[in-house]
Amino acid sequence: MADTNFHELMIERIIDAPVDAVWRAYTDHLGEWFCPTPWRAEVIAMDLRAGGRSAVTMYGPEGEVMPNEGVYLEVVPQRRIVFTDAFSQGWKPAGPFMVGIFEFEPEGGRTRYRGAARHWTADAKAQHEAMGFADGWGKVAEQWEAVARRIAAL
Template identity: 65%
Template structure:
């Protein structure tokens, strides 16, 4: 836990340039968004503040999880903030978290920091128990693999 109440955080040094990490995010998100064997189908991605984000995550045992929200802030190759507290046209939804993804140059690669901020301690604990660290860590590993392919590394 950080100084921010109800926040879960991971950080990873990706061995790929920030431009490749960003391109993997913008053009190849379905390839890494869920820990395998889960998959993600991207339906709508309006990568701008107020833009929609709609996808469906599917599990190996037939699990189907629609995941809809909006982008709150987008600074290309630096920061993306999103939430499931709203859906299209700012319709309130049952909020679970605000996600923050930040990117910075470090040692010839990219420092990725992912944060999940929750409304309540119970929601943060539920996310932790669901496997936040392992899940977001595996996703970062898969993301780095895609970015390294893009960079030709």
């Protein structure tokens, strides 16, 4: 499940929707699936290019507010998105937690999805694991698939 050289956590799933629908679910419907329910997400900024701002605020059922501010490091449409919270817009250093990587590979009419979180330290990786990485990112992948399937059916 993990590559200790990168302090990496990863999930992999087959999403029963074509890559185009998975991509559109990311670009146009992120707020619908980005965090496990009953949490909800609000997209503040999505400048999908290297150096572009990524800002999503998550809201919990007990009034929790978790802003996620960062930048995109690499964007290859319908194939790969790499982002980090190590910087905020304008390459301002921030308190880094991880580099996130979403990869999409077509498999017939379906998509092989890989989601990885690479951490600067073993402690940060352990913290993310303890926060429920596997369950959380797994649930998010299910929600993402549901949105992508809806888009594919349109």
